[in-house]
Amino acid sequence: MKTIINPKTSSWSDLLKRPTQTLENIENTVNQIFSDVERSGDKAINKYTELFDGATLESVIVSANEIADATNQVSEELKQAIQTAKQNIQLFHSAQKTERVSVQTAVGIECWQDKRPIQKVGLYIPGGTAPLFSTVLMLAVPAQIAGCKEIVLCSPPNREGKIANEILYAAQLCGVTKIIKVGGIQAIAGLTFGTTAIPKVYKIFGPGNQYVTVAKQLATKYGVAIDMPAGPSELLVVADDSANAAYVASDLLSQAEHGSDSQVILVSTSKSLIAKVSEEVETQIQNLPRKAFAQKAIDNSKLIYVDSDVVALKMINAYAPEHLIVCTNNNDFYVDQIENAGSVFIGNYTPESAGDYASGTNHTLPTNGFSKAYSGVNLDSFTKSITFQKISKEGILNIGNTIELMAEAEGLQAHKNAVTLRLNDLKK
Structure with a gap:
């Protein structure tokens, strides 16, 4: 990781730039696949599934037998862990329910607002090198609480044409109504236009790589809503001498291992902490099974020293991180004044991993600076507000x-x- 000392404010834009590909290259590919799926439906879906995932499928719809077999393959210990996480996520999101808002604005004029579930939602669950069954919980649980009638899940199959057992188990646990073995751009296109196998939905949720993010944004041009632009994962840690360097390093690496296009940043008012964290990263990364992914992300990441909490806060708000860990002697200063962040984790004993899995908050969050304008997924994401009036x-x-x-x-x-x-x- 590169260390930068007191960077000038004028350099922050370049310094904090995400390691993303040029949008033009991605857009061309996405537009081509969308056009193909709109014209040819399942035929195009199957073509791209074979091309990108190496899987030739007789049917993209996951059967009840496949779900039952997958459920039997998941250990009882992991099932219990998933159920515990589900319970916490359910508790936190159920608490977000709001009552009808009703007011008499003038004599004889009654106005009120009620919330209704979005009837048809599509959930995109990344697969590939790390099948994110935890994302099933983060999306399907609030969808179920909200009362969505159709919950369609899409996830890329492996070369054998299967979705990870844990994803299938979590999906059936959380009330998903249909599971589709399709990933990437073609999955988003299928949910946008609808095909014989894939239902058209009203709103698409879920994180993904840059191609999936651009595909979701393109879907909005065809009248389908999305939760937010949610691409490659990112983490910013602000810490000082009160932080445990080993903990900080482990948090940085936990996000770096998502993939080579992830980004992690440490902002600190302590040069000694920066040195310790740098050493810890080099030590801990050696033992990671996903070292190759983590190393590429670490190569794109930075350790930044600034003179004060005031400068650090200004830099954080400029960067607008997906995840923010605050571990300083002055935590309240940051917590009270942070303006742009997807989710905040406070203190030495609050790893970002807790939010990724089981503490209860949602891990589907805006990336690439979009936390300046977007919220992470919550119960309201699966509802819409309807106003009424009677005069x-x-x-x-x-x-x-x-x-x-x-x-x-x-x-x-x-x-x-x-x-x-x-x-x-x-x-x-």
């Missing part, structure tokens, strides 16, 4: 003239007439 005779008499004046000022005579006709009837 009595007295109410329209009270507010009618106000509406008439405003409509006339905007030059919308029909709007005014809709009120005037009612007022005239009531004044007879």
Whole structure:
């Protein structure tokens, strides 16, 4: 990891740049696959599944027998761990339910807001080198709590045409209604347009690589909503001498092992901590099974020394990390004033891994600086708010003239007439 001392504010933009590919190259590929799936449906889906995943499938739909077999293959110990995580995620997301908001804005005018579940949702679960069954819990649990009727899960198969046993077990545990063995751009396209095998959905959720992220953004052009742009994982740790260097290094590596396009950054007011963390990273990385992935991410990552907490906070808000770990003598300063972050982890004993798996918060979070404008997945992500109003005779008499004046000022005579006709009837 490269160490930078007191970088000038003018250099922060380049210093904190994510290690992403050029958007133009990705967009061309995504557009081509979307067009192919829109034209040819399952035929195109199968072609790209064979091309990218090396799997030739008779059916992309996971059968009940496959789910049962997969469930039997998961150890009882892991099943218990998954159930514990599910319970915590369920508790946290259930607590996010809100009651109807109702108010009388004026005499005779009642306005209220209710939430309704999104009926059809698509969940994208990354597979590949690290099948993320934990993401099934993070997406399917709140979808189930919200009351979504159709919960369609897509995940890439391996070369044998199978999805990881743990993903299938978690999916059936959390009420997923249909599981599809399709990944990547073609999965997002299938959920966008609908095919014989893949239902068209109203909103797509889930993280993925840069190609999946761009595919989700393209889906919005076809009237399908998305949770957020969620691409390669990233972590920023702010720490000082109160932090345990070994813990900090382990947190940096936990995100680095996601993949070579991940990014981890340490911002610190302590040069001695930076030196210790650098040594710990070099030691700990040697024993990681995913060392090759982690090493590439570490090569793109940085250790940054700044003089004060004030500068550190300014840098963090400029970077807008997906995950932020705060481990300093002045934690409240950061917690109270952080403006841009997907999820925050506080203190020596709060590893980011806890949020990834089992503490209860959601790990599907905005990356690439999008936490400046987007929230992570929560219960509201699976609902939409509908407003209602009911106006009595007295109410329209009270507010009618106000509406008439405003409509006339905007030059919308029909709007005014809709009120005037009612007022005239009531004044007879």
